[in-house]
Amino acid sequence: MVYYDIHTHHLPVHPEDAAIVNSLVPTFDVETGLFRSVGIHPWYIYNVEEQLAELKRQVSFPDVVAIGETGLDKGAEAPLDCQREIFRASASLAENAGIFLIIHCVKAWDELIASKKELKPRVPWVIHGFRGNATLAGQLIRQGFYLSFGEYFNPGAVREAWPGRLFAETDDREIDIRTVYRNLSVSLNLRLEQFAGQVAENVRDILHLP
Template sequence: MRQETQLFLSYQTLIDIHCHQYSQVGHMQILSRDAHELSNKADGILPKPQASKHQTEADLLLSAGYFSLGIHPWFIELQNTDTAFQTIASFMHHPRLLAIGECGLDKCIDTALDKQIDIFTQQIKLAQQFGKPMIVHCVRAFSELLQLKKHLAPSQAWIIHGFTGKPPLAEQLLKHGCYLSFGKALLQSGSQASMALLTTPNDRLFLETDAADAAIDTIYTAAAKIRDVDIACLQQQILNNFKRVFMHD
């Protein structure tokens, strides 16, 4: 992956840290996949890039993308968890697997929180074992989330995706070493996410599209306007974070 990474880093692009829809355009995506979607075969986990005579090698790298893999709390009941963990483990050495997740805790679903905590804890340990950062989903369970982080003390980065909370919650998460990823909420004028973005340090920031219709360049434009910085500067900051968290530079 190191050789591909150097090629990627020489190419001006935007980074979509978490998405559910593949888009073959000139930016880098981490496509989120759930264990129940996959078998133990790597074929089909990522869409195959379509080459054309106008595409450079860098274009093909970017269009191929990367992925994360985990057990989302919404899908716990859709699968046998032992089988799901076997599936995840079988992909741990895939060259394009960058993270575990999305995974986490959600108090707005029927699955018992104790069961969610058990499944999430196993994924934390898996991420620690294989040295992978985590893409974290959390809804109304931040107290439990931070208790787990304090108790388990993982060294791998946790990226709270789709953050929409108030600045005090952002400050608490940042204090515990989390990264924050912002998405479509930034497009809403005066949103809590916009205020939290202003207080998020450069070195803890990511941007994403998640399942939104908005393109990643639209998210970058909104974030740059809110932070009152040039998009190129914001792009470099997020690229630096990506290298540090996912490529261990």
């Protein structure tokens, strides 16, 4: 049974597990099950032109399977207009490359939904580290978003995302993806194998794997 970590800042605890590592350093081999995402986090916007140029360069690397994390955060120092510019450019890169978008969103749900309605993306948009309630989860899923859950989550939101809109992650937490799987499967009253099988199917879908 393979465990998939859709968004992490660490190498997997177990080498046989698969992970999408958020990193600007191209040192991972696709054959090992380690993939990479590259993005401009709204907390770390410092030179838009330079950062976007580097992002465009990195997208062509063979181990890059997602853009992100990127997004909108009303608590970040960067002005929201600047964040929007980065986000729109990142979404466009993902669309052109045919890879999915990993989204960081804090207190900007209306703006995020509006962006999706405007841009009408064909590639999946995955909100990482989702901790919102079931009502918000349902609203986002109806708009076509996917949700990724980590160490902390709302069980009602997990039920809204199950089965086809759900992923699991460790983000920057010191937690094993296998523990996240167990916690999520328990919240759904499912056998671990059943839960893992569905998540694997979801991952294969967005990565276009057989």
